[in-house]
Amino acid sequence: GAGVSQTPSNKVTEKGKYVELRCDPISGHTALYWYRQSLGQGPEFLIYFQGTGAADDSGLPNDRFFAVRPEGSVSTLKIQRTERGDSAVYLCASSSTDSGNTIYFGEGSWLTVV
Amino acid sequence: AQTVTQSQPEMSVQEAETVTLSCTYDTSESDYYLFWYKQPPSRQMILVIRQEAYKQQNATENRFSVNFQKAAKSFSLKISDSQLGDAAMYFCAYRLNAGGTSYGKLTFGQGTILTVHP
Numbered sequence: 001g002a003g004v005s006q007t008p009s010n011k012v013t014e015k016g017k018y019v020e021l022r023c024d025p026i027s028g029h030t031a032l033y034w035y036r037q038s039l040g041q042g043p044e045f046l047i048y049f050q051g052t053g054a055a056d057d058s059g060l061p062n063d064r065f066f067a068v069r070p071e072g073s074v075s076t077l078k079i080q081r082t083e084r085g086d087s088a089v090y091l092c093a094s095s096s097t098d099s100g101n102t103i104y105f106g107e108g109s110w111l112t113v114v
Numbered sequence: 115a116q117t118v119t120q121s122q123p124e125m126s127v128q129e130a131e132t133v134t135l136s137c138t139y140d141t142s143e144s145d146y147y148l149f150w151y152k153q154p155p156s157r158q159m160i161l162v163i164r165q166e167a168y169k170q171q172n173a174t175e176n177r178f179s180v181n182f183q184k185a186a187k188s189f190s191l192k193i194s195d196s197q198l199g200d201a202a203m204y205f206c207a208y209r210l211n212a213g214g215t216s217y218g219k220l221t222f223g224q225g226t227i228l229t230v231h232p
Binding site (some may be wrong): 004014026033035040041042044045048056059089091093102103104105106107108 | 148151154156157158159160161164172205207209219221222223224225
């Protein structure tokens with residue numbers, strides 16, 4: 001696609017529920033990143049994929065968070081047993097060596113846990 | 115660990131004037147990239163300008179330029195001839211140069227809200 005696409009744009013869920021956030025990167029980009037941005041803060045790194053594998057998941061806050069990228073393109077961020085503190089904008093980004101290693105962002109998924 | 119600090123939570127400027135946003139960072143590495151991203155209310159992070167640490171010349175993109183002081187670990191953004199559309203949150207970010215691969219997680223500062231007055 002022309003840009004990084006994220007769905008849903010907004011999601012409201014109840015505490016304790018399971019949510020999935022989807023990211024469709026720029027076509028041909030092999031690297032994919034997830035970031036979390038709390039209100040009034042800068043984005044914080046969660047996880048990085050190179051192809052299908054998670055090359056660096058050091059930013060995932062705990063084992064309730066998990067992400068997959070089974071075919072090396074679309075990625076899903078999964079959050080189990082959501083807590084109110086998980087409320088944030090979840091940003092996805094992608095890059096490739098052909099893009100000069102510049103990282104391009106989507107518009108994010110705004111998650112609210114009530 | 116790398117850290118990025120933006121000490122100005124908010125800045126304002128009159129339309130057509132010039133404004134400078136400050137950023138400092140801490141790293142023990144010598145080969146890295148620095149970025150300024152703009153985030154309007156739409157939430158999408160838009161790349162404004164990029165600086166490669168091994169290049170001494172300051173990057174320029176139209177009305178946007180940087181003052182990169184590697185020894186001082188300072189990376190400020192100057193916006194000339196400010197326009198109403200420049201109003202947004204601006205983030206400074208650091209990324210290690212991973213030797214030609216596409217990997218490189220960004221470390222962001224806290225952001226500066228820029229208001230442009232007509």
